[in-house]
Amino acid sequence: MTHTTATRRPRGAHQWLALVVGVVYLLVGIAGFFVTGFDMAGFMEHDPDQTLLGFAINPLHNIVHLVIGILGIGAWSRSASARTFGWLLLLGYGAAFVYGLFAVNNPEINYLNINQADNWLHLGSALVGLLIAVWPAPARVVEQPGTSEAMPPEVRGPHTGEAGPPAR
Template structure:
């Protein structure tokens, strides 16, 4: 059974980039869902909500972004080429979110209600995205061994 380059072949285990994409996807999806238990569904673009998940300030729109990022990780993490694409999305998207946060934190126009903990997490996630996108892969991790 042949498969195109970068796609899973039946019986092949997962590569580290695929595992990371799936794990980050699951975590971000969970964070987005749990976030709605804190913020509820009103005033999606509220600024300075003081509603926090651990140290991270959130609002409804922030939760939606986390859910979308999570679903993307779960969908794209199924293949190596998809995981690499997800890595680039994280690197570029969260790199941009970090830059946005440098200017937006504490401002009335900050529609994501960011704080400095968010900014640190965003740059760390961008770096993880680069790892997923660029990590060399020699062998798949086979859970059957």
């Protein structure tokens, strides 16, 4: 009787980190609307009094957080999509950090109501994105149906219906 084996890669730390980042940004986006409300008149308003835990926000800023949260939650389950999410965080928040350097003291271009605390958070989020993007993938494991056995490919023997380690 031959047994088929299935190779799978367990979820990596980069995927779990993408999920955590996604959930946090989704919750921050939701909580932000309790501060700013849904008033379209102040959609892109620069108002230093609208803050959530010291971070300046406005409805547009909240929507950006919601989108990032949804992307992270949607991307975490596959390694490649989690890495893509990481690169998007790096590029998007890297750009937001640079934009914030100019926008913090210029209300005319501060459409996201960014303050200095936001700038540091954006830099940190960009670095977390880099971490998600380049985190090493976990080793593949081979599972045999009907057993709880899981072995790396280099350890499998001929009993699995496949060749064992290469001869030396």
